[in-house]
Amino acid sequence: MNNLDGPQNGTHIEPRASSLSRSASRASARSRTSSLSRTQSLIKKNIELQDLRPADVLIERFVAWKAIVKQLTAYFEGIADIENNTARELTKLAGVIQVPFRAGNQFLGGGGLQDVYYDIRDKTRVIADHHADLGRTIDSSIVQHLQKLRAEIKAHIKNVQNDTGKLAAGVARERELSTKLVGELANSISTFKNTPMNIHAKNDPYIANQLVSRQLSRQLLEENLLQKSLIITQQNSAHFEEGIVKSLQSAWATYDEWQSRAASSTQTQLRSLSTAMGALAPDREWISFAARSDHLLDPETPLRDMEVLKWPMKDEPCVAPVHTGHLERKKRFTRAYQEAYFVLTPAGSLFHPNSTALPIHSHGRSGPG
Numbered sequence: 001m002n003n004l005d006g007p008q009n010g011t012h013i014e015p016r017a018s019s020l021s022r023s024a025s026r027a028s029a030r031s032r033t034s035s036l037s038r039t040q041s042l043i044k045k046n047i048e049l050q051d052l053r054p055a056d057v058l059i060e061r062f063v064a065w066k067a068i069v070k071q072l073t074a075y076f077e078g079i080a081d082i083e084n085n086t087a088r089e090l091t092k093l094a095g096v097i098q099v100p101f102r103a104g105n106q107f108l109g110g111g112g113l114q115d116v117y118y119d120i121r122d123k124t125r126v127i128a129d130h131h132a133d134l135g136r137t138i139d140s141s142i143v144q145h146l147q148k149l150r151a152e153i154k155a156h157i158k159n160v161q162n163d164t165g166k167l168a169a170g171v172a173r174e175r176e177l178s179t180k181l182v183g184e185l186a187n188s189i190s191t192f193k194n195t196p197m198n199i200h201a202k203n204d205p206y207i208a209n210q211l212v213s214r215q216l217s218r219q220l221l222e223e224n225l226l227q228k229s230l231i232i233t234q235q236n237s238a239h240f241e242e243g244i245v246k247s248l249q250s251a252w253a254t255y256d257e258w259q260s261r262a263a264s265s266t267q268t269q270l271r272s273l274s275t276a277m278g279a280l281a282p283d284r285e286w287i288s289f290a291a292r293s294d295h296l297l298d299p300e301t302p303l304r305d306m307e308v309l310k311w312p313m314k315d316e317p318c319v320a321p322v323h324t325g326h327l328e329r330k331k332r333f334t335r336a337y338q339e340a341y342f343v344l345t346p347a348g349s350l351f352h353p354n355s356t357a358l359p360i361h362s363h364g365r366s367g368p369g
Contacts, residue, residue, distance in 0.1 A: 171222045178215050
């Protein structure tokens with residue numbers, strides 16, 4: 001508030017003919033230091049007409065809060081999308097498990113691996129439902145709650161602007177009128193001192209001073225109303241900001257509760273699958289398959305023996321050797337003798353079984369050795 005001098009207890013003040021010019025120079029100086037004035041009190045600082053926006057610091061703060069809440073809203077929207085996409089992918093994945101098995105009678109219809117696969121399919125769908133429920137909860141509870149909170153912040157900003165804007169405009173008008181009347185008072189006093197015979201009743205310094213006094217009363221009333229409004233707005237803003245923080249904490253607590261519940265349910269389903277898979281005896285399916293199959297060999301079946309094998313004409317006299325034994329045979333290149341096993345057949349052929357199927361000689365014709 002401008003410190004304006006006036007008559008008190010019948011005393012006179014010194015005229016300030018140059019008060020308007022000094023006021024303009026002070027306004028220019030203060031406009032250059034407006035950035036520093038934010039560190040001072042909203043009420044105690046001397047605000048000029050062009051800088052009469054004492055609630056701007058509150059508005060800027062809640063504009064920042066609105067942006068912060070928007071970020072957290074986008075974060076939870078992303079988590080909801082992830083949960084919903086996970087639910088859809090798990091539902092598709094459950095369809096990969098085709099039961100009952102298409103392999104006919106290869107596996108047990110009940111009490112075997114097929115039952116485990118039923119559990120895998122069904123519990124995967126249950127897990128998908130958990131993710132879908134979490135996604136819906138985030139969308140319906142948390143995201144909408146934060147969107148509503150952001151709308152409330154926007155409304156609070158508008159209320160601050162409305163509550164203080166009109167009062168600030170009123171103070172600006174009153175100050176402008178006060179400055180004008182103080183100038184007229186200075187002119188009246190100057191006229192009275194320099195040309196007292198030319199003074200008129202309407203230019204009487206006493207009348208001008210009374211006008212200034214009444215105007216300053218109106219100005220002080222408007223400034224006090226603005227000050228009270230700002231104090232109330234600051235107090236309301238402090239409580240409102242507490243509500244913002246509590247709302248963010250509530251949103252996160254809701255997410256933590258539902259996410260923990262979904263994770264616990266998912267873990268329960270997975271542990272159940274692990275138990276069912278681990279309880280399956282590794283040889284259960286094979287034992288059942290072997291018991292109902294007619295094409296598997298009995299492990300106790302003896303191996304076939306060549307000695308007891310029978311085939312057609314196995315016992316014909318012409319297929320039995322006439323004589324078997326060892327003979328010495330001269331090698332072709334070294335001309336050295338070497339003993340070997342030979343078979344003499346009824347057809348007159350002499351065979352060396354370990355070397356070739358061709359007879360060495362036959363029908364009495366002499367051969368080497």
